[in-house]
Amino acid sequence: MFSFSRRLAACLGAAVFISSALQAAPFAVLCDSCKSVRPLATDKVVEYDLYITEQKVSPAGKPVRALMINGLLPGPTLRFREGEWARIRVHNQLKSEETSTHWHGLLLPNEQDGVPHITTPPIKPGATHTFEFKLRHAGTYWYHSHTHLQEQIGVYGSIVVTPKGAEREKVDRDQVLILSDWTNEKPEEVHRTLARGSDYYALKRGNAQSIVGAWQHGALKEYWEREWGRMSPMDVSDVGYDAFLINGRKESQIEGRPGERVRLRLINAAAASYFYVTSSTGPMTIVAADGPAVQPVEVDRLFIAIAETYDVIITIPKTGRWELRATAQDGTGHASAYMGAGAVHPATDPPRPNVYTMDEMLNLTLEEQEDDPRASLNLPRPGSPYRLLKAVEDTTLPKGRPQRKITMRLTGDMTRYVWSFDGKTMAEDPYVRLHHGEVIQLELVNDTMMHHPIHLHGHFVRLINGQGQRSPLKHTVDVPPMSRRTVEFEANEEKDWMFHCHILYHMMSGMARVFSYDKPAAPADGGIGESQMVHPSHTASSAVEGTSSDHHGGSLGEHAHDMWFLFGAASAQSHMSEGNITLMNARNDLILGWEVGWQDVDDTQYEIEALCQRYLSPDWQLFVGARLTNDEDAENRAVAGVNYRLPLIIWASASVDSEGDLRLALAKRFQITSRLGAFGRVEYDTNTEWEWTAGVDYTLTKEFSLIGEYHSEYGLGGGLQIRF
Template sequence: MKNLILLILLAGPLAGKIVEYDLTISETTLSPAGKERTALTINGGIPGPTLRFREGDTARITVHNDLPKEETSLHWHGLLVPNAMDGVPYLTTPPIPAGGERVFEFPLTHAGTYWYHSHTGLQEQRGIYGSIVITPRGGESVKADRDYVLVLSDWTNENPKEVMRTLMRGSEYYAIKKGNAQSLVGAWQAGALGDYIQREKTRMPPMDLSDVYYDAFLINGQASSRLPARPGETIRLRLINAGASTYFYAHSATGPLTIVAADGPEVQPTPVNRLLIGMAETYDVLIKIPESGSWEFRATAQDNSGHASVFLGSGPEQFATPIPAPNLYSMDHMMEAAMDSMEDMNGGMDSMSSPEGERPNAPYRQLKARTSTALPSSAPVREIELHLTGDMTRYLWSFNGKTLAEDSTIPVRHGEVLRIKLINDTMMHHPLHLHGHFFRLLNGAGNRSPLKHTVDLPPMGSQTIEFLANEKGDWFFHCHLLYHMDAGMARVFSYEKATNPEHEPALDPKLINPTFFITEGMLLNNHTMGMAMFMRGREDFGLRWDYGFEHEEYEADLFWAHYFDPNLTAGIGYRFTNQHEAEDRFFAEVDYRLPYLIDSSLALDSEGDLRVGLGKEFQVTDRLSLFAELEYDTNTELESSAGASYLLNKQFSLTSSYHSEHGFGAGLSFRF
C-alpha cells in the first residue's frame, strides 16, 4: 500500500501473539550523580526495561504501583492505542492508586522505536521511563549487525518540586551554576555589550538554552558505559530523548550518523555529523565501527553543561569532538534556527541549502519519508494558529497567551484534516508532542513529508503540521519540556467537544495551577525588607514588609496581585504602618516593566496619596549585582536606596546598601 499514513493509522494488525510484561513502580535509593537520593524506578532500575514486540502483536502490560502514598501512570509515547489505554491520568485513563495495579492491552499496528513514561506530576524527572522497540513484520528494511537502545536522560539531586518552585520565583541560580548567566562583564568580554544593551532595551530577558541545572546526564542510567562492537560492523542506535528538560546533541567519534527512522516511522537514509534531539523525540541512526579502538558515542546537553557517553568496541578510547560552547549573547544562532524553520514551513527544502554547523538545528529539512504520506484529498482541511507564549521570570507557559487552566480544549471533528501553524514567540526551544496521532511535518518534502509525533519549535521559529482526525475522545497536546507542561503549555484536542459543546475534558488536578510558597528579602543590621507570598497561576497572595531597627518604624502590605503578561501586573491590598503622619489604608497598584528592564510602579491609596517607584538591577558579573530604587510618595515624600549583592548559594547573598531612611547597612539577602 503506497499511502503510508493510511497504512499506519487505519490498518489493523495481522495475526500476532500476545506479549506480556509486568512493570512495578517503586521508590528506591540510587546515586546516579554520586549522592544517594530517593528515585522512582521501574522493576528496580532507571530506565525501566525495554519492551520488545513485533508489529501485529498484542501488548498486555500489567503495571503495579508500589509507591506508598503516590498515585502514578504510564503513557505509551508515540504508540497509536485506544483512547482509554493512552495513560494520561484523569483525561483518558484513571490514575493507578498507591498499592494498586492496571492492565493495559492494545494491538501494535506500527513498527519503530518508542518509549513510555509517567504522566503524573513530575514523576518522569524522578526516573519513571523506559523504551519500546517494535520490529517490522518483515524485519528492518535497513540492516545492521547490532541493535542497541540508548535512552538519554537528565538527573537532578534536587526534588523536582523544589526545582519547579525555584523556576517559579524567577531565580537565575541554575544559569549561574551552569556558567550560562548573562552579565555586563560577560557581554563586554564576548564583544557583545551592544547586543546586551539592545536586548534590555527591548525588555527581553536573558536567553537561556535550558531551565534547570542537572547533576548528571545519563545514557541507559549511566554517565559512561561500554557496549560490544567489532571493527567494520554497522550498528543501529535507537536514540530516545527521555530528558525532562534537556535537548541533546548526538555525535560520535566514528563519524557521521545516518538517520533511518524518526519518531518511529522510517525515513530516507540521510547522514548528519551531529543531531539535535528534542525531549520525547526518537531517532534510529546507523554508525560504522572503524578498524580499531573503543569509539565514543556522546550525548551533549545543548547548553554544554555536561554529557553522557557510550564506548563501542574495545581498545584505545577514541573520543568524539566536543561541541563548541554556545554564544548566549548573540542572536545569530537563534535567528538561524528560526529562519530554517520558516524555510521548512514555506516549502524551502530544495530552495535553500547551507552547510551543517557545529551546533546544528533539528534535522527536519533533511527528513523525507520512504513512501508517500499524503492525506486523503477529499478530507476537509481546517487551519488553526497556535502561538507559543510564556515568561521565564514568572515561569508561566501557554498557547496564545492562555494556560491549560485558562483554555483547555481545541475541538476537532472526525474526518477532517487539521493543519496547525505553530509560531514560537519565546526565546526558548519547545518540543511539542501530540498524543494518539502521527502528524505530517510540512518541511518542503511534499508527499514525502515525514511523520512525527513530536516537533521542535526553535526560538522565534515556526513549523506547520497536519494530521487526519480519525480517532475519538480527548487527546493531549503539550510541550514535552516537563516543567513547561506543568506550568500550563498544553491543550486537549477533543473529538467530544466538537459534537457536544458542553463537554469538558477531565484534567489532572496537578496540572491546574499548582500553588507554590516563596519568600525573599534582606536582613541587614539597620533594617529588613522583603516579601512572602503564595503563587497560583497568575495570582499572588502575600505580605510585603519594611522595618527599620533604629526608629522601629514599619510598613506592611497584605496584597493580592494578578499577572497579566511579562510587562504588566496589577493588584490591591491593605497597608499597616506606624510611620510619622501615616495611617493604615487600602491601596491599588500597577507594576509595569519599562524598556531596559526597569521596574516601575504606580499606587493610589484610600487616603488619596499617590506613590511612584522605579527600580533596576544591574548584573555586573554572574554573581555580583548592583541595584537602585527610587520612590516618591505624596505623604512620606522621597525615598531612595542603592546597594550591591554577591550571590553565595541558592538561598543567600551578601548584601550591603544605603537607604535614605535607614542609612548604611550590611547583611544577607535570602530566598526560599
C-alpha cells in the first residue's frame, strides 16, 4: 500500500510538472506521442498531392522557365487544423532534375523535414515521396524546395494551420498573401554573376556607387573614407530583380466587403528580397509572427525578412479602392494587393536607401537600443518590429536543464560573394554539436553590411527582446547589419537539422551549418559555458564525405562542397587584347590571363599567365603558376606571388619567378559614373623594367562595354570588352 501511494504521488507530481511546463512553454516541451510517426485509427488525415512540373511563365513580361506546383505559381495553400495529420504526396514530374519539399516552420519528425540528404532522400525524376506528420501547432507557415536554386523559380507555397478552438482574434475573412521576387535570368546565371564580383545588378537597380554619384549626394568625404577603409560599396540587396509579386502577380486582389475585418497571412517567400509592407487604410494590427499568436500591436509600416510570416488584421474601408503595397528593401519596385472598389487610394513607398552613407544602418542600431520599443519603427525605413512582439503565453524554457552559450558570427565577402559563419563556409566547417536536453543561448553577431534572415529547422527559438516571460517564439530571425540578436531554445530533437541564412544565394554560397545532436547533455551546472563548435567526431575525411558518423548515415548533399563558377572577360581593341578566364570556388581560383599586342611593335607580342590562386581573406591572395611569353627580353618561367589590397582599394602585387626576377605592380579602378570607369596599372619587373597602362570603359549591357586604353608598349587604341 505504501509503495503504491508513493508511486501514485510520483505520477501525480510528474503530471503536474509536465502540465505546467507545457503551459509555460508551448512548442518547447514535446511529448513522445506528439512525435509519433503514424496516425491512429481515430486521427483525421488530410491528404494533398503536389505535382512539380516545368512550364513557361511570364510574371515580368518575358516567357521564361519556371517550376510549378499543380500548375500554379505559387503552389496551392495547404490547410489543416491543429491535431490533424498531413499526408502529402510530392510527385516529381521533371524529366531530369531531383527536387525536394521543406515544410518551413513546422515541428515534425526529422525524416519529414524535407532537406535532401541531410534529413530526407531527394525526390528523383519521375518518383513520388509521401510525407506524413502531425500538425502539432497552429499558425501561418510555408513550404519550398531545398534543392539547388529551385525556390527562386517557383517551388513554394503556403500552409495554414488553424487552432483546435477558435482563433484569438475574430475576423470576417482570412487570406494568404505570398510575397516573392522574380528574375527573367536563370538562377544559376544570377549566382554566377554575383560570384564574379560584377556590379551589374547595382547598375540595374539604379544604386551603383560612383564618384559623381557621391558628389551629387553630398557624400564625397564618406565615399573616399570608405575606399580608404578598403570597404566594398555598401548595398542593401544582392540581385536586380525584374518583378516583385504577391500571389504570383504584380497586382492581386484582397477579397472582402466594405467594413469587414480581414486577417492577411503575409509570407515572405522571396529568394533574396526583404519587403516593407504598407497599407493605405492605415496601421496594420500584428496578431501572429512566424506562426504563434502575439498580443495585438499596431504598426504603420512592417519590415518583413525573407522566410518570416506575419498575420495582420486590416478593415476594408466603406468606399474606395485601397492598396496594400510590398516594396522591396532596395526601393527598386513593389507589388500591390487591392481591396474594395472605386477611387484608388495608393499606399506609399519608404524613401530609397542612401547607399553612400551608413547613417541608416547606424540609426537603426542606435534606435533599437532606445528604451522606447517603437523607436526604430519611427524611422523612415524602419527595422523589424521585434521589440513590440509579446507572446500571449509564458514561453520560459524548462528550468534545471544544462545551459550553454554559442556565439556565431555572420561573415562574408560581398565582392567575391562568399558568405559564411565564423569565416568558414558550410563545406569547410559543417557541424555545430548539440546535446539532447540542454538549453542553448545563441548569440548571432552580424559582421557584414547586409541584413541576414537566420532560420533553424525543426525548432522554435525564443527571441530575447525585453519581454521577459512573454518573449516571442520564432523560426526565422532578422539580424541587422553590424548588429546582434540573442535567441534561446531547448535542444529537444535528434539527428541533424539545417541552420542557415534564408537569402537563397547566401545559403548556397556557404552561410549554413548543420545542428547535429550527439549524446545527452551532462548534468546541469547552473552556468552558461562557451560551446565547442565543431563536432569532435567529424574528422577531415568525414567533412569531405559529408557524413555524421556517430549517430546516423546522413550526408551533406550539395552542401558537401563549395560551388564552382566559370567566367571570363576579354577586350578586342585596335592595338591589343587582354583578358582572363577564371574557374573559382570559395577559396580557390584557376586563372588563365593574357595580354597580346601588335601596334608599335615589330611582331605581335604576348604574355600568358596560368595561375592557381588561394583566397586567404578579402585583402590577401597567394598564387603560383607559369608565365609564358615570346618577348625576346624574357622567357617562359614559373612564378609565385601575393596580392594585397591597400587603402583606397589599390591592389598591390608582388611576385618572383624561377629566374629570380621580381615583379611589383599597383592597379586601381575609379568608378566615375554608374557606367563610366577609369583604370590604371603600373608595374616594374627587374628583367623587363617598366610597363604601364591607363584607360576608360563604358558599360553598355551586362555582357558588353566600350573600352579605350593607352599602353606603354602598344600605344593608344580602343574597341569592345566582352564578359562571358
